[in-house]
Amino acid sequence: MTKDAGQAEGDWSQLMRDAIAGDQRAYRRLLTAMTPVLRGLVRARAAGMDASWCEDVVQETLLAIHVKRATWDSGQPLRPWVYAIARHKLVDAFRRRGRRIHLPVEDFADMLQAPPEPDMLERRDAGTLIGRLPERDAALLRCLALEERGSDECGARLGLAPGALRVALHRALQRLARLRQEET
């Protein structure tokens, strides 16, 4: 199951460089490739937690990777940076549950990938969090992420031109990431 580390390393770092340069397809490929790895490591570290709790940590990690990507040094390999974020989010999630754990960084080096949960549809946590955003941010994310409508349709519904929608989406995601932090 483990991929050839060297090969994957080159891929991830290059994909992120392309993504930061504005290549959305590369970015989507990168996030898609990361997700099973993140899922595997969260489940391995969080034995006893249910799958939806783990998936929530995976999503928080993806969101943090997104809003914090400026903190990656493009001259460095991406993987240690990703693991550091995942570890931080996992520790944070445990802390919120009132469980203290010790996670050595080295343990994150080799892990199995895990398949997605098939029945992971409406997530209550994400829904409640989105509900706590300012109304327009909430409406936009509800339309895009929960109802899964296209950006044209959401833009039309909220009266946002494509440029304004991009700005609004950026701001809404930044706020969502901050909310997840402040929710403790």
Next chain:
Amino acid sequence: MRTERLIDVLAADDTAPRPIGPRLMMQAGPALIAAAVLALSILGIRSDLGAALANPTTLMKWLLPLAVAIPALYAALRLTRPQIRHTPAQFIPALIGVLALVWLALAAASTAPDLLWPQVRGRTALICLISVTFIGLAPLLVGLRILREGACVSPTVSGAMLGLASGGLAAAFYALHCNQDAPLFFLTWYGLGILGLTAGGALLGRHFLRW
């Protein structure tokens, strides 16, 4: 929310990420300079600045704060990266602090006991403390807003490093005015001013730099 859908939404946000280092310099830098110019325009610059800079003991009023501020600033920036849990630069300010304490102890030991407090107190202790805090608070608060966009895994340490950097730079600016050159005076009050901002940075960082 399905994870695949989250990925779609994240990929749709193509606003380019902005590196933290340049933004810190471009925003906290002007805040520092504005506060320093304001303070110095009220207090004035010492008239014998050239002679002061030529005196090795007096020169320490700039060198020590800068030796604290520069590694601290570097450390604060390094520590915005999540995989960096600590960096050697963060220990340099502590080393300088120990050296300053040793110097302070030696200076105190070689001063007659009845002169000790008058020397430490000098004439402008309060103005010194207030000015260093005022000048340093501006870059500290602006800088914390920017570091918040980083991924600091030790928020307290990151905040303390920004406080040390702000305090050290503030003290170096204040030294352009201050003509109290007794080591007992400047080691005490510059040190306390810098420590105050460091404590403030640590407390604020602990709260604001979590993510």
